[in-house]
Amino acid sequence: MNRIMQKIEHIGIAVNSLEKSIPLFEQLLGTLCYKTESIKSENVNTAFFKTGDSKIELIEGSAEGSVIQQFIEKKGEGIHHIAFATENIEAEIKRLKSLGFEFIQDIPKKGADNKLICFLRPKSTNGVLVELCQEIV
């Protein structure tokens, strides 16, 4: 079997305010935020930190009623999703669907950090929101 889920690419954390949380995570991780990015289609702003081979992605809602805002209203700030790097996201979606996993959307879309992404339904993964991502080259 080839390496399908290559590594944990990043962990996404929902926060109320990037302005407050970026300095906090810079202190926590001892490294500077290397990129911020707004994803208009998702109504989120994101900030990235490198931690060894993986990353931390802070996410704040940028508009009323964004999914991140809804998440925080329901569960509070905290871990939102785990993202796994894949070499071939299409093949991976096919593989997982054939095993009965459900996806929020079947067709990968462009996400933050120059990636194609898609999310599995948490009800098919023990309540964990799992993101698959593939670097766009």
Ligand code: ZN
């Ligand atoms: Zn993510």
